[in-house]
Amino acid sequence: xxxxxxxxxxxxxxxxxxxxxxxxxxxxxxxxxxxxxxxxxxxxxxxxxxxxxxxxxxxxxxxxxxxxxxxxxxxxxxxxxxxxxxxxxxxxxxxxxxxxxxxxxxxxxxxxxxxxxxxxxxxxxxxxxxxxxxxxxxxxxxxxxxxxxxxxxxxxxxxxxxxxxxxxxxxxxxxxxxxxxxxxxxxxxxxxxxxxxxxxxxxxxxxxxxxxxxxxxxxxxxxxxxxxxxxxxxxxxxxxxxxxxxxxxxxxxxxxxxxxxxxxxxxxxxxxxxxxxxxxxxxxxxxxxxxxxxxxxxxxxxxxxxxxxxxxxxxxxxxxxxxxxxxxxxxxxxxxxxxxxxxxxxxxxxxxxxxxxxxxxxxxxxxxxxxxxxxxxxxxxxxxxxxxxxxxxxxxxxxxxxxxxxxxxxxxxxxxxxxxxxxxxxxxxxxxxxxxxxxxxxxxxxxxxxxxxxxxxxxxxxxxxxxxx
Amino acid sequence: xxxxxxxxxxxxxxxxxxxxxxxxxxxxxxxxxxxxxxxxxxxxxxxxxxxxxxxxxxxxxxxxxxxxxxxxxxxxxxxxxxxxxxxxxxxxxxxxxxxxxxxxxxxxxxxxxxxxxxxxxxxxxxxxxxxxxxxxxxxxxxxxxxxxxxxxxxxxxxxxxxxxxxxxxxxxxxxxxxxxxxxxxxxxxxxxxxxxxxxxxxxxxxxxxxxxxxxxxxxxxxxxxxxxxxxxxxxxxxxxxxxxxxxxxxxxxxxxxxxxxxxxxxxxxxxxxxxxxxxxxxxxxxxxxxxxxxxxxxxxxxxxxxxxxxxxxxxxxxxxxxxxxxxxxxxxxxxxxxxxxxxxxxxxxxxxxxxxxxxxxxxxxxxxxxxxxxxxxxxxxxxxxxxxxxxxxxxxxxxxxxxxxxxxx
Numbered sequence: 001x002x003x004x005x006x007x008x009x010x011x012x013x014x015x016x017x018x019x020x021x022x023x024x025x026x027x028x029x030x031x032x033x034x035x036x037x038x039x040x041x042x043x044x045x046x047x048x049x050x051x052x053x054x055x056x057x058x059x060x061x062x063x064x065x066x067x068x069x070x071x072x073x074x075x076x077x078x079x080x081x082x083x084x085x086x087x088x089x090x091x092x093x094x095x096x097x098x099x100x101x102x103x104x105x106x107x108x109x110x111x112x113x114x115x116x117x118x119x120x121x122x123x124x125x126x127x128x129x130x131x132x133x134x135x136x137x138x139x140x141x142x143x144x145x146x147x148x149x150x151x152x153x154x155x156x157x158x159x160x161x162x163x164x165x166x167x168x169x170x171x172x173x174x175x176x177x178x179x180x181x182x183x184x185x186x187x188x189x190x191x192x193x194x195x196x197x198x199x200x201x202x203x204x205x206x207x208x209x210x211x212x213x214x215x216x217x218x219x220x221x222x223x224x225x226x227x228x229x230x231x232x233x234x235x236x237x238x239x240x241x242x243x244x245x246x247x248x249x250x251x252x253x254x255x256x257x258x259x260x261x262x263x264x265x266x267x268x269x270x271x272x273x274x275x276x277x278x279x280x281x282x283x284x285x286x287x288x289x290x291x292x293x294x295x296x297x298x299x300x301x302x303x304x305x306x307x308x309x310x311x312x313x314x315x316x317x318x319x320x321x322x323x324x325x326x327x328x329x330x331x332x333x334x335x336x337x338x339x340x341x342x343x344x345x346x347x348x349x350x351x352x353x354x355x356x357x358x359x360x361x362x363x364x365x366x367x368x369x370x371x372x373x374x375x376x377x378x379x380x381x382x383x384x385x386x387x388x389x390x391x392x393x394x395x396x397x398x399x400x401x402x403x404x405x406x407x408x409x410x411x412x413x414x415x416x417x418x419x420x421x422x423x424x425x426x427x428x429x430x431x432x433x434x435x436x437x438x439x440x441x442x443x444x445x446x447x448x449x450x451x452x453x454x455x456x457x458x459x460x461x462x463x464x465x466x467x468x469x
Numbered sequence: 470x471x472x473x474x475x476x477x478x479x480x481x482x483x484x485x486x487x488x489x490x491x492x493x494x495x496x497x498x499x500x501x502x503x504x505x506x507x508x509x510x511x512x513x514x515x516x517x518x519x520x521x522x523x524x525x526x527x528x529x530x531x532x533x534x535x536x537x538x539x540x541x542x543x544x545x546x547x548x549x550x551x552x553x554x555x556x557x558x559x560x561x562x563x564x565x566x567x568x569x570x571x572x573x574x575x576x577x578x579x580x581x582x583x584x585x586x587x588x589x590x591x592x593x594x595x596x597x598x599x600x601x602x603x604x605x606x607x608x609x610x611x612x613x614x615x616x617x618x619x620x621x622x623x624x625x626x627x628x629x630x631x632x633x634x635x636x637x638x639x640x641x642x643x644x645x646x647x648x649x650x651x652x653x654x655x656x657x658x659x660x661x662x663x664x665x666x667x668x669x670x671x672x673x674x675x676x677x678x679x680x681x682x683x684x685x686x687x688x689x690x691x692x693x694x695x696x697x698x699x700x701x702x703x704x705x706x707x708x709x710x711x712x713x714x715x716x717x718x719x720x721x722x723x724x725x726x727x728x729x730x731x732x733x734x735x736x737x738x739x740x741x742x743x744x745x746x747x748x749x750x751x752x753x754x755x756x757x758x759x760x761x762x763x764x765x766x767x768x769x770x771x772x773x774x775x776x777x778x779x780x781x782x783x784x785x786x787x788x789x790x791x792x793x794x795x796x797x798x799x800x801x802x803x804x805x806x807x808x809x810x811x812x813x814x815x816x817x818x819x820x821x822x823x824x825x826x827x828x829x830x831x832x833x834x835x836x837x838x839x840x841x842x843x844x845x846x847x848x849x850x851x852x853x854x855x856x857x858x859x860x861x862x863x864x865x866x867x868x869x870x871x872x873x874x875x876x877x878x
Contacts, residue, residue, distance in 0.1 A: 076616040189497045193519070193859070277610045278682055286504045286608035287863045373676065375683045376610030378860040379519060 013361070014354055017056075021144060021353025024051040024156065025346045029149025036152060044154040052143055053135070053158060056357070057316075061308040064364065065103065066096050068308070071365070072372045103301075110297035115187050118294065122185035127295065127302035130178025133171045134310045140164040141316040142226035144326050144353040145233070145336075147345040156326075156353065157226040164225030165217065168317060169210055172273060175310075176202040179275070179282065182303070183291035194291030197379050198275060198282035204386045205272040211394035212265035215401040216255050216321055219411060225320055231255075232325030236332055239415050247334040251415070254329075255322030258414045260421045261397040263322045265390050270317070271367070272382065274310045278374035281382055315363035319356060323363075326356035494522055501530045505608055505863050508873025512850070512862070519858050524851045528877050535878035539837035543803030544570055545644060547837060552638040554839060554875040557600050558593035559639045560629065561817040562875075567642050568723060569813035569824035574644070574806055578773060582646040583724040584766040588659070589632065589641065590724075590815075591755040591762075595666060596625040597818035597870075598706075598748040598755075605745055605867040606677055609686055614673045621669035624662040631655060644804050645779040646772030656763045663756050670752045678746065687742035691853045691865030694739060701852070702845035705820025706747035707869055711739035717816040728765070731758050741861075744868035778804055803832035810836075819843050819870055841875035 028047035035043030066081065073080025082093035084102040114123055144156030161167050176199050183195015216231055217223050224230040239257070241250025256263050272279040283290035292303045319325060328335070335341060341348040377385070404413045499505060499512040506512065509530035515523040535554070539547045551562040564586045571578060603618025626636050631652055633641040642648065677683045693703070695711040708715055716733045718726040734750035736743030772779045776795035785792030806828040814823035820842030827836040846869045853869070854862050 072612070076613045077620060078616065189495055193497075197519075280610060281860070284610075284860070286610070287860055289504065372613055374611065375606060375677070375680065375686065377682055378686055378858065380858065381682075381685055 014358065017354040017357040018350045020051060020056050021156075021357070022346050022350035024048060024056075024353065025144070025147065025149055025154060025349035027051060028154035028156070029152065029346070032152040032154055033150045042155075044149075044152070045158055047154070048143075048156055048158045049139075052156070053138055056143075057135075057138055057309060057312055060312050060357075060360075061305060062100055063097070064308045064311060065304070066099055068368055068371070069099075070096050071368050075369070075372045107298045107301035112297040112299055113294070115294050117187045119185040119187070122181050123294075124299075126178050126182035126185055127292075127299045127306075128178070129181060130175060131302045131306040131309075133174040133178070134306045134313060137168060137171050137310075137313045138316055140167050140225050141313070141320050142230065142232050142325060143316070143356045144349050146227065147349050149345050149349075154349075155226065156349065160224075160226045160230070162224055164230060165213055165223045165321075168225070169206065172209070173202070173206050175273070175306075178303075178306075179291050182295065186291075186294035188294050190288045191291050191293040193288045194282045194284070194293065197284075197288075198291050201275070201279065201282060201379075201382055201386075202273055204383055205269045205390075208265060208386050208390035208394055209269040209273065211391065211398060212262045212269060213321065214394075214398050215259045215262040218402055219253075219258055219405055219414060232320040233327070235324040236327045238330075239410070239412050241330075247331050249330045252324055252327070252329055253411050253415070254324045256418075258411055258418050259322070259397070259401065260418045260425070261393065262401070263318075264425075265394050265397065266322070267318065268390060269386070270314045271370070272386065274307060274314060274367075276307060276311070276367070277371045278377050279382060280376055281379045284376060311364055311367055312360065315360040315367070316356075318363050319359040323359050326352040328352075328355055492517075499862070505866055507604060508871055508876070510847075510871065510873065510876075512866075514859070514862070516859060519860070521854050521857055521859060521862065524854050524862075526847060526850045528847070528873075531873040531877040533878070535839070536837055539834050541833070543832055544806055544834060545799075545804060547834060548642070549638065549640045552640055554841060554878065555597070555817060555819065555822075555843070555872045556637055556874045557872060558590075558597040558818050559637060560589040560593040560633075560641060561597075561815065561822065563639060563642050564590055564724075565813075565815040565817065565822045566824055567644055568815060569811060569826050570644050570804075570806065572813045573809055573811040573826055573828060574778070574804075576645060576773060576775075576778065578646045579770050580725070580767050581650075581769045582642075582771045584762050585647055585651060585771065586642065586724050587726065587729070588759055588762045588766075589629070591758045592625050592629060592659070594818045595752050595755045596622045596629075598752050599625075599666075599670070601818075601867065601870040602673060602677075602745055602748050602752075605687075605741075605864055606673070606683070608863050608867050609683060611676065611680075611683065614676045617669045617672050617676075621666040624665055628655070628659050628662055631658070643772065643779060645775065646770070648772075650771050656766075659759065660763060663759060666752070667756055670749060674749055678749065684742060686860075687740065687745060687864050687868070688738070689740055690857065690861040691741040691744075691868065692739055693849060693853055697849070697852065698739060701849040703820065703849070704842050704845070705816065705818070706734075706751060707744055707820065707846050709734060710736035710743035710747050712737040717814055717821055721814075723815060725762065729758050729761050731761075741864045741868045745864075805832065806830070814840065817842060819872065819875070820846070822875075839875070839878060841878065843870065843872050843876040847871045847876055 024047050027050065028044035031046050032042075032044035035041060070080045081096040081099045084096070084098040085091075085093065086098050114120070139158040140161055142155070142157040142160075146153050146155045148154075179198040179202070180195045183191045183193070183198065186192070220231050220234045222229060222231060222234070225232055227233065235252060235254050237253050238248070238250035239253050241248055243249070251257065275282050283292075292300055295303065335351070336348065400417065401414060404417055405411065407413055495516045497514050497516060499514060501509045501511045503512075511527040511530070513525040513527060514521055533553075535550055538550055542550075547566065548563060551566045552559040554562045568586075599618040599622045603615040603622075606612075606618070607615035629639060630636050632655065633639040693701075693711060695713050698708050698711045699713065703711070704715065712735060714733060714735055717723070718731075719733055731754045734747050734754065736747055776791070777799075780786075780799055781792040781795045786796045808828055808830040810825070810827040812823060812825045814821045816822070821840065822842060823840030825836070825838040825840070826834060829835040850866070850869070853865050857865075
């Protein structure tokens with residue numbers, strides 16, 4: 001029963017991604033064809049905007065509002081949201097999905113309250129400013145290969161900019177206006193505190209965020225994200241490879257292998273940018289309630305959905321930069337070389353698109369698990385982590401990576417260094433810390449724990465970001 | 470916005486650029502209704518940036534005239550009021566009050582009743598500590614450990630419900646013993662629940678005690694020295710976190726504590742982490758105590774056999790004139806407590822729960838004063854938080870475990 005449910009959901013999710021991406025390619029090819037008739041090229045990008053951004057990302061984020069609560073409740077030994085029911089289906093909770101409808105109705109029908117002395121314009125502008133940039137971030141993330149559909153190439157990215165990663169940084173830093181304006185315009189002291197915390201946190205983490213990607217940029221000597229010469233597709237090249245029965249096997253030059261430290265730093269910094277726990281000091285619902293304290297109705301809904309979109313977009317960016325984008329770990333050449341696939345490019349695109357979204361799903365799941373496991377940082381500890389741990393580590397990573405790339409342009413030395421780093425982190429994570437060992441010894445001495453087993457005040461934790469995540 | 474703490478110097482400076490910006494401190498209100506103030510308490514906080522300059526704690530939102538109410542009812546009828554003091558551990562209050570009255574009357578209760586009192590009190594100590602540790606995690610953003618704690622607390626409350634018939638307002642026990650014995654098979658159920666509670670507590674321990682974020686948030690925050698703690702009148706886990714070994718269960722053993730083997734958890738930093746960790750360690754000790762009690766509990770009556778103090782059995786009330794008279798006198802006049810006064814204290818989850826009772830022989834308390842441990846600890850909130858960051862207020866407020874019911878009576 002349980003296995004059947006899991007299989008059904010897995011097939012449903014894969015099928016949905018497959019269908020959506022297939023439709024995107026089909027529509028892209030059709031639009032491109034239509035555009036050529038009017039002498040316009042690149043009309044196929046509209047399909048990406050319409051189906052990938054407006055449908056896939058939005059629906060993903062909307063479902064994520066329920067998935068977040070549902071996964072959280074499973075972690076916490078409870079059932080989770082299951083009260084909202086659809087008419088004629090009163091006996092089945094449908095995994096809590098009807099709650100999306102009730103939430104939307106609730107938010108749309110609630111009064112959009114504005115405090116008396118709030119700044120009218122800024123107050124109304126803030127939710128849009130929080131929502132817009134986050135959504136626009138996805139424009140440069142490629143979710144599939146460039147394929148010839150109906151004789152014309154269709155790119156599965158809204159706009160293929162030469163400065164793709166720089167666009168990510170630029171737009172991500174715009175999001176800070178939404179939160180700080182929300183805090184400022186509300187005319188509320190708690191909201192103001194939240195806005196100040198949010199802006200300082202987001203601005204200081206941008207430094208670490210940018211630095212963490214420089215390693216990837218110099219490894220592939222580009223800041224382009226999409227296209228055959230972009231970071232996403234260049235990760236398909238093999239570090240070591242062999243062929244078995246015509247299928248290419250090997251270790252791809254994925255960012256996670258050649259830049260594990262960069263991945264950790266980027267993940268931590270981007271997580272801080274999303275303002276979700278453990279970096280939710282700007283929200284801090286038990287202390288200052290948050291920068292959106294005075295918002296209600298759909299204005300609050302915009303902040304909330306922006307947060308979930310950010311989760312998806314962060315997943316997409318991570319996959320494109322560190323997990324090989326839409327590519328399979330191996331066998332890409334074999335798959336693309338198949339005559340059947342060449343004849344049916346939409347099918348090929350749908351397969352690769354599905355792979356991309358499944359990777360995103362994995363990253364999103366990781367984010368939710370972290371969100372439900374970790375307590376919140378204090379405001380100054382967030383700054384300390386950003387400036388004193390992430391930034392120096394990023395610099396070290398940058399210098400070591402740069403030297404290794406100079407020494408061995410085939411990136412193999414970099415990958416070996418990456419494995420050493422992964423090994424060190426694995427070792428540190430799996431071995432008990434000094435505190436635990438000392439307590440175990442103390443317990444052995446006393447024949448049981450309890451009395452005076454409290455450890456000394458210790459600052460000798462391994463001061464590594466891996467321990468905090 | 471008050472202009473308090475305005476340090477702007479209005480004399481014009483030669484170097485205008487080096488002059489201080491005109492700033493003033495921001496005053497915010499945490500509470501009376503705020504997510505961090507469980508119970509209702511108002512914290513008026515003066516902030517310089519994120520640093521707390523001054524903090525006033527204002528209580529009284531839950532005041533309900535406990536002491537005056539007690540003076541108008543018989544000694545037995547005070548019992549339901551005591552439920553509402555520390556509502557996370559009502560059995561502690563019930564038994565503490567009853568023991569104080571029994572001390573005033575100079576009576577000894579049967580050994581079995583003593584053991585049952587220990588079991589009930591320790592069960593509620595576990596519930597209270599789980600709630601405190603869980604709420605600390607919750608307000609630091611760790612929602613999962615809180616719900617694990619609630620799972621353990623629910624088990625305790627289920628067992629207490631089977632014992633007393635109520636989830637929170639237990640009103641269990643009577644002067645001279647207990648109103649009813651343990652239910653059939655209850656001990657085995659408790660033992661099963663204890664296994665689960667240990668599991669839950671260790672899960673919380675794994676998620677919190679070694680969590681770098683949690684330890685960073687709690688270690689070195691809300692620190693109080695042992696001398697200051699004594700001056701403020703700290704007791705219980707908050708005092709022991711400073712390294713002072715004072716536990717009334719050991720210092721002045723009551724009930725059956727002198728026959729039981731348990732340790733007193735001691736910290737030495739007096740910070741939030743130690744206060745939290747004391748509670749985690751005390752859960753383990755309480756589990757140990759309950760196991761010993763359930764193993765060693767003697768058979769026998771649960772009340773003394775004196776109809777002037779405890780209600781006679783129903784068949785005697787219906788069938789004998791002595792029974793009817795005893796019942797009538799007890800219900801109408803109350804327990805005859807001799808003239809005198811007493812101070813007796815027990816170790817409640819938060820510290821020393823003391824009762825100052827005075828009787829004028831009328832059947833009702835002449836004076837019934839409670840030394841609630843939370844009051845003294847709450848009074849130190851300003852000392853604990855001033856000069857610290859606003860975010861540190863949250864774990865500090867949680868680990869001192871202010872309970873509105875007992876602080877404001």
